[in-house]
Amino acid sequence: PVAAALAALAAQQGSGSRLEGIGHLRGHETDRLAALETMMRAFGAQITAGPDSLDFAPSGKLTGATVSSSGDHRLVHAAALVGLAVPAVAVQGAEAVAKTLPDFRARWEELANG
Numbered sequence: 001p002v003a004a005a006l007a008a009l010a011a012q013q014g015s016g017s018r019l020e021g022i023g024h025l026r027g028h029e030t031d032r033l034a035a036l037e038t039m040m041r042a043f044g045a046q047i048t049a050g051p052d053s054l055d056f057a058p059s060g061k062l063t064g065a066t067v068s069s070s071g072d073h074r075l076v077h078a079a080a081l082v083g084l085a086v087p088a089v090a091v092q093g094a095e096a097v098a099k100t101l102p103d104f105r106a107r108w109e110e111l112a113n114g
Contacts, residue, residue: 062086
């Protein structure tokens with residue numbers, strides 16, 4: 001359950017990373033590898049999804065963007081982690097997070113404003 005969070009952190013690192021052995025993420029609410037690739041690219045990450053991996057090339061700072069949750073609670077979590085470090089991050093379909101964390105919005109506000 002931590003691969004999406006690790007992807008968000010790897011995208012922010014800027015020096016390059018590889019997450020492998022995560023091909024099973026293609027069979028969840030959405031194809032999480034493809035969705036993470038799309039999301040992180042929207043923030044400016046240089047990322048490529050392989051059959052069983054995510055590869056992050058060295059890149060500059062991420063930028064804010066409006067991204068889709070693809071109806072997947074883990075993608076909301078990943079975008080939130082980016083949003084803690086990058087201004088102007090918005091998630092369409094963020095209500096998908098209610099599946100695993102119904103009080104997410106309150107927790108997010110506390111982190112973002114605390």
